[in-house]
Amino acid sequence: MKTLLLAVALGTCSVLAYAKAPIGIVIHGGAGTISRDSMSAAQEQAYHAMLTHAVNQGYAVLERGGSSLDAVTAAVIVLEDSPLFNAGKGAVYTFDESHELDASIMDGRNRNAGAVAGVSNVKNPILLARAVMEKSVHVMLAGKGAEQFAKEQQLELVDNSYFNTEFRYDALKRAKQAIAPQPHQAAVPYDPAWKMGTVGAVAIDKKGNLAAATSTGGMTAKRYGRIGDAPVIGAGNFADNKSCAVSATGHGEFFIRYQVAADICARVKYQNKTAAVAAKEVMAELKKVGGDGGVIVVDQKGQLSWTFNTEGMYRALKAEGGEVISEIFATKP
Amino acid sequence: MKTLLLAVALGTCSVLAYAKAPIGIVIHGGAGTISRDSMSAAQEQAYHAMLTHAVNQGYAVLERGGSSLDAVTAAVIVLEDSPLFNAGKGAVYTFDESHELDASIMDGRNRNAGAVAGVSNVKNPILLARAVMEKSVHVMLAGKGAEQFAKEQQLELVDNSYFNTEFRYDALKRAKQAIAPQPHQAAVPYDPAWKMGTVGAVAIDKKGNLAAATSTGGMTAKRYGRIGDAPVIGAGNFADNKSCAVSATGHGEFFIRYQVAADICARVKYQNKTAAVAAKEVMAELKKVGGDGGVIVVDQKGQLSWTFNTEGMYRALKAEGGEVISEIFATKP
Numbered sequence: 052m053k054t055l056l057l058a059v060a061l062g063t064c065s066v067l068a069y070a071k072a073p074i075g076i077v078i079h080g081g082a083g084t085i086s087r088d089s090m091s092a093a094q095e096q097a098y099h100a101m102l103t104h105a106v107n108q109g110y111a112v113l114e115r116g117g118s119s120l121d122a123v124t125a126a127v128i129v130l131e132d133s134p135l136f137n138a139g140k141g142a143v144y145t146f147d148e149s150h151e152l153d154a155s156i157m158d159g160r161n162r163n164a165g166a167v168a169g170v171s172n173v174k175n176p177i178l179l180a181r182a183v184m185e186k187s188v189h190v191m192l193a194g195k196g197a198e199q200f201a202k203e204q205q206l207e208l209v210d211n212s213y214f215n216t217e218f219r220y221d222a223l224k225r226a227k228q229a230i231a232p233q234p235h236q237a238a239v240p241y242d243p244a245w246k247m248g249t250v251g252a253v254a255i256d257k258k259g260n261l262a263a264a265t266s267t268g269g270m271t272a273k274r275y276g277r278i279g280d281a282p283v284i285g286a287g288n289f290a291d292n293k294s295c296a297v298s299a300t301g302h303g304e305f306f307i308r309y310q311v312a313a314d315i316c317a318r319v320k321y322q323n324k325t326a327a328v329a330a331k332e333v334m335a336e337l338k339k340v341g342g343d344g345g346v347i348v349v350d351q352k353g354q355l356s357w358t359f360n361t362e363g364m365y366r367a368l369k370a371e372g373g374e375v376i377s378e379i380f381a382t383k384p
Numbered sequence: 385m386k387t388l389l390l391a392v393a394l395g396t397c398s399v400l401a402y403a404k405a406p407i408g409i410v411i412h413g414g415a416g417t418i419s420r421d422s423m424s425a426a427q428e429q430a431y432h433a434m435l436t437h438a439v440n441q442g443y444a445v446l447e448r449g450g451s452s453l454d455a456v457t458a459a460v461i462v463l464e465d466s467p468l469f470n471a472g473k474g475a476v477y478t479f480d481e482s483h484e485l486d487a488s489i490m491d492g493r494n495r496n497a498g499a500v501a502g503v504s505n506v507k508n509p510i511l512l513a514r515a516v517m518e519k520s521v522h523v524m525l526a527g528k529g530a531e532q533f534a535k536e537q538q539l540e541l542v543d544n545s546y547f548n549t550e551f552r553y554d555a556l557k558r559a560k561q562a563i564a565p566q567p568h569q570a571a572v573p574y575d576p577a578w579k580m581g582t583v584g585a586v587a588i589d590k591k592g593n594l595a596a597a598t599s600t601g602g603m604t605a606k607r608y609g610r611i612g613d614a615p616v617i618g619a620g621n622f623a624d625n626k627s628c629a630v631s632a633t634g635h636g637e638f639f640i641r642y643q644v645a646a647d648i649c650a651r652v653k654y655q656n657k658t659a660a661v662a663a664k665e666v667m668a669e670l671k672k673v674g675g676d677g678g679v680i681v682v683d684q685k686g687q688l689s690w691t692f693n694t695e696g697m698y699r700a701l702k703a704e705g706g707e708v709i710s711e712i713f714a715t716k717p
Contacts (some may be wrong), residue, residue, distance in 0.1 A: 162641045168501075168611070169526060189610045190637045193502060194527050196609025276529025277522045278501070285618040285643045304523045308495045310618045313643045317650035 074113040074257055075355045075370035078106050078126050080136045081248035082300045082345035085363030087380055095379060098135060102367040102377045105129035109252055110369045119262035119296075120158050120181075123252035127154075127177045127264045130250035134216050136365070137248025139175060142214045142268025144223035146230075150214035152268055153282040154180040159261030159290035166282035168193040174207040177266045180282070182206065191282065214268070226272035249281055251298025253290070253349045261296035261349060263288050263312075270303070279303030285313035292351060294319040295326035300364070301344010309337055311346065319350055326350035330358045407446040407590055408688045408703035411439050411459050413469045414581035415633045415678035418696030420713055428712065431468060435700040435710045438462035442585055443702045452595035452629075453491050453514075456585035460487075460510045460597045463583035467549050469698070470581025472508060475547045475601025477556035479563075483547035485601055486615040487513040492594030492623035499615040501526040507540040510599045513615070515539065524615065547601070559605035582614055584621070584631025586682045594629035594682060596621050596645075603636070612636030618646035625684060627652040628659035633697070634670075634677010642670055644679065652683055659683035663691045 080102060109126030113119065131139025142150040154176035155166035165184025168191065173179045182204045183192050192200055201208065249267035256262075265288040267281040280287035280303035287303065289312035290296035297312035306312075311333055318329035326348040334346060338360040345359025347366065355368045359381070367377040413435060442459030446452065464472025475483040487509035488499035498517025501524065506512045515537045516525055525533055535541065582600035589595075598621040600614040613620035613636035620636065622645035623629035630645035639645075644666055651662035659681040667679060671693040678692025680699065688701045692714070700710040 157641075164641050187608070188637065189608070190640045191611040191616070193609035193611055196607060200608040274529060275520070275522070275533040276526035278524040278526055283524070283616060283618075284640050285616075285646055289643075304521065307523045307617050308490075308497050310622075310643075310646045313618055313646050314650070317647070317654060321650060321654035 073353055073371050074255060075349065075353055075368065076106055076109040076113060076122055076126060076252060076254040077347040077349060077355045077357060077368040078102065078109065078130065078250070078252040078366065079298065079300055079345065079347045079357065080130055080250050080365030082359045082361045082364035083248070083343070084361065085365070085379060098365055098379060099377045101129070101133050101135055102365060103375050106367040106369050106375055106377070109254060113254060113256050116257055119254040119256040119260050120156070122254040122256065123262045123264035124156070124177060124181060126252040127250060127266050128175055131175050131177060131266055136250045137268045138250040138266040140214060141216055141219065141248070143219050143248070143271040146227070146272045146274040148223065149211050150268055151273070152176040152214075152266070153279060154264070154266040155282045155284060155288040156180045156184055156264045157262065157284060157288055157290040157296070158184065159263075159292040159296055162291055164190050164284045166191040166284060167197045168278045168282045169276060170194070170197050170201065171211045172198055172208050173201045174209045174213065177264055178206055179204070180264075190284065193278075219271070222271050230272060249287070249300035251288070251300060251347060253296040253298050253347050255349050255353050259292070259351065261290045261292050261351065263290040263296040263298045265298045280306035280311070283307050285310050287312060289313050289316050291316055295329070295348055295350040297326070297330070297346050297348050299344060299346045301361070302342050305337055305340065305342025306344065309333070309340070309342065311337065315346065315348060325352070325354055327354055327356035327358070330356060334358050334360050406686055406704050407588060408682065408686055408701065409439055409442040409446060409455055409459060409585060409587040410680040410682060410688045410690060410701040411435065411442065411463065411583070411585040411699065412631065412633055412678065412680045412690065413463055413583050413698030415692045415694045415697035416581070416676070417694065418698070418712060431698055431712060432710045434462070434466050434468055435698060436708050439700040439702050439708055439710070442587060446587060446589050449590055452587040452589040452593050453489070455587040455589065456595045456597035457489070457510060457514060459585040460583060460599050461508055464508050464510060464599055469583045470601045471583040471599040473547060474549055474552065474581070476552050476581070476604040479560070479605045479607040481556065482544050483601055484606070485509040485599070486612060487597070487599035488615045488617060488621040489513045489517055489597045490595065490617060490621055490623040490629070491517065492596075492625040492629055495624055497523050497617045499524040499617060500530045501611045501615045502609060503527070503530050503534065504544045505531055505541050506534045507542045507546065510597055511539055512537070513597075523617065526611075552604070555604050563605060582620070582633035584633060584680060586623070586629040586631050586680050588682050588686050592625070592684065594623045594625050594684065596623040596629040596631045598631045613639035613644070616640050618643050620645060622646050622649050624649055628662070628681055628683040630659070630663070630679050630681050632677060632679045634694070635675050638670055638673065638675025639677065642666070642673070642675065644670065648679065648681060658685070658687055660687055660689035660691070663689060667691050667693050
């Protein structure tokens with residue numbers, strides 16, 4: 052209950068950080084109930100180190116004149132390869148004790164997009180999403196069919212056990228105990244903590260092009276082939292040079308129903324708002340209907356920003372001429 | 385080539401039909417290369433009869449004070465049960481000679497939504513989408529998991545062969561011949577004719593509530609677990625009492641990338657346009673980038689409308705105090 056009250060209180064004072072920049076990148080590693088009390092100094096340090104590494108990898112691409120598409124891909128690969136985040140290596144477990152990963156990517160130049168849902172053997176789902184965008188006539192592929200396409204594209208495949216981690220397995224066991232009274236229902240409300248940890252990146256390059264990438268293991272103990280917002284263009288991911296680029300994390304069902312990423316960019320496009328202001332508005336409205344999470348955004352003017360309505364969000368940004376800013380909690384100590 | 389030129393010419397003069405109405409419903413049975421030359425008088429009559437039956441079934445719900453949600457469900461069930469349309473019984477074949485169906489539904493009152501992708505044994509996918517919305521905590525379920533949920537919800541299940549029809553099988557054979565030179569690629573551009581026939585409905589009820597429903601068998605010869613726009617909220621389907629309700633049909637990849645349904649409603653909400661005007665704008669913009677198809681819309685004022693940038697769209701509407709209007713081609717004879 053304490054957590055819930057705190058989250059509500061934060062709803063009206065979302066944290067914003069931004070800087071004007073010719074080039075820049077923002078990343079996130081998930082939003083949710085991330086409290087200082089529950090995290091050791093060593094853990095905190097590990098998260099900051101990995102966020103800094105990821106944002107630097109993406110920024111290096113931009114600095115040498117690379118595209119925002121390559122920058123967000125590079126940053127998300129780092130986050131997928133780290134067990135700290137619920138994407139790639141650190142993906143949560145499904146109810147059936149396996150892993151099903153989702154990812155999407157979008158190119159603001161031409162609104163090309165690629166998305167994959169429910170893949171179990173692709174080491175870096177963001178690379179598969181990108182291959183769908185660049186090497187197929189489709190936008191969204193799912194399950195075994197998506198895996199067949201990954202094989203044809205010679206992407207690195209792994210056994211599903213590659214994604215196993217002890218702490219995610221413990222989380223599954225706790226989740227199953229909570230679900231146990233209604234084992235055959237898809238109607239059990241999920242604990243907010245089970246859906247933490249999607250990763251994502253948005254960037255603007257020297258040519259002013261925007262891009263967004265999002266990757267996730269989804270929700271702990273998910274069943275029934277549940278697809279969340281991460282692979283749904285307009286919900287968990289969006290990029291259009293005419294407005295902005297967004298990557299989202301949070302309670303996916305709300306992000307789909309409220310078209311969070313597309314709505315932020317619609318306000319930029321049709322109401323001439325900055326992406327930072329539009330994001331703050333949309334996340335505040337989402338909080339009112341019970342949708343928790345956060346977004347990272349960049350608009351055509353290079354304004355980098357984040358906002359969230361939860362206790363914390365793993366996040367980092369680097370704008371031209373600035374140092375890496377890496378943060379975890381909503382409030383300063 | 386003749387077809388393409390005609391479609392382009394139509395891009396600037398999309399057909400619009402609307403009427404003010406306290407209650408009303410619009411339905412579609414797919415847009416595409418539907419020419420007078422290729423259709424017999426008997427076929428034409430069969431389509432008009434089925435469109436009229438479907439729109440009347442939906443309208444009857446509204447007339448007796450039922451919800452727009454029940455009305456769009458009733459109309460789509462009729463279209464799914466008819467072999468004339470690419471949804472339910474008349475679903476096209478996948479590359480592997482089976483059928484994978486997608487559907488979605490959305491309630492404008494509260495933006496609740498349900499969607500299913502890649503289901504093979506549910507007689508009426510729109511009922512499964514509705515069960516996902518009403519009986520689960522999720523918005524989108526896919527594949528085997530979605531089918532397991534359908535079984536638990538005691539929906540009517542059928543063998544995949546229920547969806548077999550001879551003329552769709554012939555279409556698959558023709559499609560495979562065209563794909564044959566590159567059998568292992570997902571990069572083969574699809575013939576516009578292969579993706580015709582999604583069905584949908586939008587309605588406004590006596591309480592002024594909006595709803596939208598969309599159902600499809602997808603694209604002939606689809607592979608790799610391809611998901612089109614029909615089950616993607618914001619792309620092929622959208623409903624929000626604050627703006628409008630939309631159901632789309634056409635080249636799904638474009639409808640996802642351009643967020644067609646959500647963009648139409650964003651223009652209503654943020655630019656104070658009518659849904660009819662917004663729909664016309666968005667479909668004209670889509671045509672410029674090569675995306676063909678159509679939409680049906682209803683806004684909060686009860687204005688019913690359709691627009692499309694193809695040679696034809698199976699469509700019908702009924703507004704309070706009016707007769708059923710049922711049309712197929714873009715131009716009058």
